[in-house]
Amino acid sequence: MAQQNITIKVNGTDQAAEIEQRLLLVHFIRENLALTGTHIGCDTTHCGACTLILDGKAVKSCTVFAVQADGKEVLTIEGMTTNGELHPLQEGFMEEHGLQCGFCTPGMIMSSYALLQENKNPTEAEIRWGISGNLCRCTGYVNIVKAVQYAAQKA
Amino acid sequence: MIxxxxxxxxxxxxxxxxxxxxxxxxxxxxxxxxxxxxxxxKLRLAEPAQLIDINGIAGLEYIREADGYLTIGALTREADLDKSELIQQKYPILHDTAHVIADPLVRNRATIGGNLAHGDPANDHPATMLAVRAEVVATGPNGARNIAIDDFFLGPLTTALAPNEILTEVRIPVPAQGSGGAYVKLERKVGDFAIAGVAAVVTLDGNGNCSAASIGLTNVGPTPIRAGAAEEALTGNALSTDAIAEAGRLAGEASQPTSDHRGSAEYKRAMVQELTIRALTKAKVRAEGGQ
Known part of the structure; x- marks a missing residue:
């Protein structure tokens, strides 16, 4: 088993570990760091439940090896709250009923976060395009779009 | 899956x-x-014992024009192609293509070099590269060589790259005056492979006649397909509605689709015909200076 030492800055804290080189980033986040807010859905690069921010870009962490994130920065859903204050996106998903079962929600929030970093005032079409890599099987997206609009207005 | x-x-x-x-x-x-x-x-369809990650190689992410070519570094991400002003303004066919590859999250990682070197006829760039008559640069132990795109795709997941060569650059001739191109993809949902896709480039002469045409087809054969008969039929003639419809018919004939969960072979051939008409019509509008 090929092993490697890596250090990834996750939600602002350096996390060092010796890992198998075939370990996927999502497994490192969930199993090594016990940050289980990042979900595994389809596990085949379709659903976006595993979305996190890698060096400023939203990516599907089931389709990146942890060794590829060595020396880089990761932001997960757990890093969205500061001093107990919800991020406007988290608040928006609550206020606008942007979730039912909640399984897709962390991925939706991370994709929306990346979208709002690039485009502070997206149109509805731009929001829908921005989250087109994330699948929700409950809500039909209408309230998810409203949640992102809520956050955009608040920011 | 591990x-x-x-x-x-x-x-x-x-x-x-x-x-x-x-x-x-x-x-x-x-x-x-x-x-x-x-x-x-993860699906164990590929089990390489040695994985060579080229993401750490500096200098392979660029989009620039030089010496009559648009050159794109192999590690250029689809998201960067999609958002590039140069691509949007001067190479809209490339923007059309990058914009519909997978989804925004995948486009943040996926590269143009990988899209081509993978050799998958279901990928979107190959047909577009046929239409723009690109060449790719393969770098091996003896240096770099250019491969014309028509010589690159040999079969499903098989390319002309030698086992110890890396695709390092894509080279696209700067379009001639009066040229326009478009890529049109039919997909079941965002992120899916094409049911069929068509890339078309036309060049109009001073009289509005078609002086050059090229057409590439996505996911309707073992490799991306050049619709040669359709190209020949268009060249030298006015780009009338009838001429475009005939090119669509010829492109449908050139396709080699198989029936699968995305549709029957007959349906896909009909879609190639229609998508060719749409791609040529859009390419013509762009060649005339429109959007």
Missing amino acids: PGSFDYHSPSTVEEAVALLTSLGEDAKVLSGGQSLIPMM
């Missing part, structure tokens, strides 16, 4: 990567954006 075990290599130069490919031989596989390879490894 991929098979492998040794991971992260070279920092092309030379180092080529040396690794040469010394490690058949067990080695190049990892670019990984958005096709990693899923294949």
